[in-house]
Amino acid sequence: MLRYIRNRFIAMIPVLVGMSMLVFVTMRLIPGDAAVVFLGTKPTPEAIAAFREKAGLDKPMYLQYFDWIGRLAKGDLGISLTTGSDIGTELATRLPITAELTLLSMLVAVVVAVPLGVIAAIRHNSIVDLGLTSLGMIGLSLPNFWLGTLLVYFFAIKNPWFPPGGYIPFSEDPIGNLKSMALPALSLGLVSASVIMRMTRSSMLEVVRQDYVRTAQAKGLGQRAVITGHLLKNALIPVITVIGMEFGYIFGGAFLVEAVFYLPGIATYALLAINQRDYPVLQTIVLLVTLVFMLINLLVDVLYTYLDPRLRIG
Amino acid sequence: MAVSAPSIARQARVRGSAPIWVHRLRGNRLALVGGTIVAIVVLVALLAPVLAPHSPYEQFTSDQLVGPSPTYPLGTDEFGRDVLSRVLFGARISIQVAAISVSIGLLIGGTFGLLAAYRGGAWDMAIMRVADVLFAFPSLLLAIAVLALLGPSLANVMVAIGIIFIPIFVRVTRAAGLVIVNEQYVEASRASGASGVRIALRHVLPNTLAPLLVQTTLAISYAILAEASLSFLGLGAQPPEPSWGSMLSSGRGFMTFAPWTAFAPGAAIFIAILGFNILGDGLRDVLDPRMKV
Numbered sequence: 225m226l227r228y229i230r231n232r233f234i235a236m237i238p239v240l241v242g243m244s245m246l247v248f249v250t251m252r253l254i255p256g257d258a259a260v261v262f263l264g265t266k267p268t269p270e271a272i273a274a275f276r277e278k279a280g281l282d283k284p285m286y287l288q289y290f291d292w293i294g295r296l297a298k299g300d301l302g303i304s305l306t307t308g309s310d311i312g313t314e315l316a317t318r319l320p321i322t323a324e325l326t327l328l329s330m331l332v333a334v335v336v337a338v339p340l341g342v343i344a345a346i347r348h349n350s351i352v353d354l355g356l357t358s359l360g361m362i363g364l365s366l367p368n369f370w371l372g373t374l375l376v377y378f379f380a381i382k383n384p385w386f387p388p389g390g391y392i393p394f395s396e397d398p399i400g401n402l403k404s405m406a407l408p409a410l411s412l413g414l415v416s417a418s419v420i421m422r423m424t425r426s427s428m429l430e431v432v433r434q435d436y437v438r439t440a441q442a443k444g445l446g447q448r449a450v451i452t453g454h455l456l457k458n459a460l461i462p463v464i465t466v467i468g469m470e471f472g473y474i475f476g477g478a479f480l481v482e483a484v485f486y487l488p489g490i491a492t493y494a495l496l497a498i499n500q501r502d503y504p505v506l507q508t509i510v511l512l513v514t515l516v517f518m519l520i521n522l523l524v525d526v527l528y529t530y531l532d533p534r535l536r537i538g
Numbered sequence: 539m540a541v542s543a544p545s546i547a548r549q550a551r552v553r554g555s556a557p558i559w560v561h562r563l564r565g566n567r568l569a570l571v572g573g574t575i576v577a578i579v580v581l582v583a584l585l586a587p588v589l590a591p592h593s594p595y596e597q598f599t600s601d602q603l604v605g606p607s608p609t610y611p612l613g614t615d616e617f618g619r620d621v622l623s624r625v626l627f628g629a630r631i632s633i634q635v636a637a638i639s640v641s642i643g644l645l646i647g648g649t650f651g652l653l654a655a656y657r658g659g660a661w662d663m664a665i666m667r668v669a670d671v672l673f674a675f676p677s678l679l680l681a682i683a684v685l686a687l688l689g690p691s692l693a694n695v696m697v698a699i700g701i702i703f704i705p706i707f708v709r710v711t712r713a714a715g716l717v718i719v720n721e722q723y724v725e726a727s728r729a730s731g732a733s734g735v736r737i738a739l740r741h742v743l744p745n746t747l748a749p750l751l752v753q754t755t756l757a758i759s760y761a762i763l764a765e766a767s768l769s770f771l772g773l774g775a776q777p778p779e780p781s782w783g784s785m786l787s788s789g790r791g792f793m794t795f796a797p798w799t800a801f802a803p804g805a806a807i808f809i810a811i812l813g814f815n816i817l818g819d820g821l822r823d824v825l826d827p828r829m830k831v
Contacts, residue, residue: 242671250687361819365812367763369770370804373790381794476678480767484790495771498686510675510683517676 228529232522240515247510248289251503292507302504304497311508315490321391322478322489325412328405329474332413333420334467340417341424341463342451348429356421363418368477372411372484379407389486408485412477416470423466427459434458461528468524472517569820575813583629590623594780603796613798615789617778621798624780625806631692631781632810636761638696640754643703648750650704651711652738655719666712669705677702681764685773692781695774699764703757710753714746748825755821759814766807782807 267275276282280291295302301311344356380388386407392400431437432455440454479491486492490509497505563569582589591611592598598618606613612621654665672680684698718724724741732740768774769783777784782803789799 238667239671242667243675246671247683250683253687361816362812365759365808365815367766367804367807367811369767370786370807373786373793373800373804377793377797377800472676476676479678479682480770483771494682498682498773506683506686510679513679514675 225526225529229522229526232525236518236522239518243514244293244511245289247507247514248292249285251507252285252288296508296511301508304502304505306497306500306502311505314493314505315508315512318488318490318493321487322475322482322491324394324405325408325478325481325487325489326471326474328409329412329416329477330467330471332409333416333470333474336414337417337420338424338463341421342428342456344421344425345428345432346451348432353425357425360418360422360425363414364422366415366418367480368411368415369480369484371414372407372481375407375411376484389484391487404485408481408487411484412474412481415477416474419470419473420463420466424459424463427462428455431455431459457531461532464524464527464531468520468527471520475513475517563821563824566820566824568816569824572813572815572817572820575809576817579629579810579813580633582626583633586626586630590620590626592620592623594619594624594627595778596620603792603799605796606798612802613796615785615796615799616792619778621785621802624785625782625802627780628782628785628803628806629810631775631779632762632765632807635692635696635699635765636758639699639761639765640703640757642697642700643707643757644750644754646700647704647707648711651708652715652742652746654708654712655715656734656738656742658719662712665708669708672701672705673709677760678764678767681768682771682773685768690773690776692769692775692779695765695768698768699761702764703761706757707750707753710749711746714749715742718742718745752818752822752825755814755818759811759818762807762810762814 273282280288283291292302299312301315303309304311304314340356344353347353376388380386387404390404392404394401437450437454440450445453478489479495481487482489482491483495490512494506494509496502497509591609596619598614598620600618601610601614602618603616604610604614604618610620610622612625615621615624650665650669654662675683680702681695681698684701685694688694688697719742721741724737727737727741765774765781766783766786769781770787772784772787775781775784777788785803786800786807789796789801789803793800
């Protein structure tokens with residue numbers, strides 16, 4: 225198991241290196257000079273030269289790349305071109321917001337999806353199954369930013385039960401924090417729940433046909449014991465893959481939902497950086513998100529080698 | 539007794555794959571429902587100038603943010619433009635972006651996928667590693683990064699979404715292609731001296747069509763969502779273009795007293811995506827029975 229994880233880590237390195245080069249070069253191709261954005265509309269040539277030297281923009285591109293990687297390795301994420309603030313500090317306040325949104329959304333998705341998927345599978349071809357699969361199809365097709373908009377209208381404007389937007393830190397007001405995150409987490413989570421529910425249902429139906437399930441039933445186990453002891457553990461393997469993939473979706477969806485609910489997370493930061501051509505910020509965020517995405521994929525693979533020992537060889 | 543040629547042909551048709559799946563498709567309720575919704579959306583896109591009661595750009599300055607009425611069935615927006623007309627014209631943008639971006643992904647991804655499957659070895663290795671790198675990005679983030687590079691516009695949205703699809707189509711075509719490359723009829727064709735391109739186009743491509751068709755339908759649904767998302771963020775269609783995403787984004791500001799400005803475009807996005815998703819599910823049931831539960 226440890227060897228497997230180590231090998232997977234080693235396999236991540238070339239992808240990460242490729243990715244970092246791609247991101248680095250791409251960001252430098254963005255039209256518009258950062259110096260002009262930073263220094264205002266009419267900077268003197270001297271000011272531009274001084275700025276370029278300070279930001280290291282006068283060096284050859286490959287040297288800039290190695291500088292950047294070297295500093296990243298030391299934990300120095302660089303300085304924002306537009307605000308001059310430390311990117312690491314900024315991320316440290318914004319990352320927890322996006323992380324909270326992601327985790328709460330995932331929680332909503334799993335808590336809703338897995339039980340409903342199991343129920344749909346047990347009641348296969350019944351009216352309950354039809355209702356749940358139709359609901360799943362509807363959820364799958366709902367754009368999260370529209371769902372968020374509808375939730376704001378009905379549960380913040382028509383009935384002011386939740387705030388329509390903004391963020392309250394957990395340390396200041398735990399209840400307020402959860403209230404401010406409820407609608408965003410529902411917007412993202414319910415859409416993912418549809419995907420996970422569909423997978424849970426079809427995966428359960430696949431497993432129900434297996435011989436060992438018939439054996440378990442034949443030896444007189446109750447329905448509950450068969451479901452929890454035999455069906456779920458085996459049916460969960462593909463479900464976990466989908467949950468892992470949904471993390472990526474939720475991360476992408478955070479861009480929209482943070483915009484809908486005015487949450488100051490990293491997605492909002494990235495959008496700001498795009499508009500201001502602040503490429504040190506942008507390249508750091510892209511790389512960070514990619515790294516997180518890869519680590520989640522790794523975690524998913526590790527989880528299912530744990531659940532399915534047959535996958536451990538190789 | 540000699541069997542007449544037409545009857546053999548008829549038998550072959552019955553046994554041949556295409557007519558059977560076409561027949562099954564007709565009997566599939568999901569495909570029918572999805573197909574109907576998709577047909578309506580496409581028709582709306584084509585006939586928008588005929589169906590729309592007003593121009594999507596005309597500003598009736600005395601009728602700003604007016605609620606639904608016979609003159610303005612879905613009300614007007616903050617500039618006094620007819621929301622229904624803008625939603626109808628919005629279908630054009632969505633379908634156009636979806637068609638072009640999926641074509642980009644299909645052409646580039648499909649070509650490289652076939653190449654990887656057919657050539658194998660170093661080609662396969664190189665193509666798949668590049669696809670892996672593209673795949674490692676969360677898709678919407680990839681599109682956002684591309685738009686940051688190219689600048690916000692509808693044309694760039696098509697490119698950005700097309701790039702998302704490339705690794706997906708590479709994988710689907712390669713996987714389907716790999717199975718077929720090892721079939722005996724391909725070997726026979728190779729032995730009889732057919733060129734690589736001929737084998738790829740004559741044998742491998744037609745047999746990868748079923749999974750490609752399913753993937754294409756789902757890709758269109760994703761493209762519609764992605765275009766709306768990017769325009770919602772201000773990275774896609776620019777005002778005054780009637781994109782569903784940007785209409786929803788600006789309508790949100792008036793939601794307290796004019797909710798129709800946000801509801802209508804959102805509902806349009808939802809219906810279009812729903813149609814393609816249902817059609818995709820139906821097609822998968824028919825074309826790829828292993829996936830059916």
